Amino acid sequence: MPGSVKALLLCLPCLLCASISLAQEDGRQLFLDNCAECHQSDGQGLDNIYPALAGNETVLGSGADVALVLRIGRGEMPSFKDALSFAEMAAIINYVRNSWGNSGAEISAEEVGKLF
C-alpha cells in the first residue's frame, strides 16, 4: 500500500472525531443563538414560562418529536421552519437530546427533512 494511502487511513479516525465534535459544537452554538433566550443555556427553562428541556419528555422521546415542535412551533414558541436548515435543526435536536443529562439517538438532516 502506498505510504500516502496508509497515512490517509491512519488519519481517518481523527477526521471523523473532528467532524463529530464540530457537529456538537455547531449544535451548542445554534442552540445558544436560537433557543437559549427562552429555554436558557443550561436547558432548565424558566419556571412557569419556558419549559426545561433537560429531562423533558418530548426531548427524550424522539428526535422526530422535537423536529415537529420546531416545524409547527408551540404556544409562544415560533416555528423555525423558515429560520433554520434541516442540518441546523438536526444539530440542535442532537444537542438538546444529548446535553444536561439527556441521552438519545441522533437524527440526521435527511430524517428531519422527511418530516417537513
Ligand code: HEC
Ligand atoms: C420565544 C421563546 C422560545 C424560543 C426562542 C424557543 N422556544 Fe421552545 N418553547 C417555548 C415555549 C413557551 C414552549 C411551551 C409551549 C407550550 O407548551 O405552550 C416551548 C416548547 C418547546 C418544546 C416542547 C417541550 C414540551 O414540554 O412539550 C421543545 C422540544 C422546544 N420548545 C425546543 C426548542 C428549541 C430546540 C428551540 C430553538 C430552536 C426553541 N424551543 C426555541 C418557547 C421558546
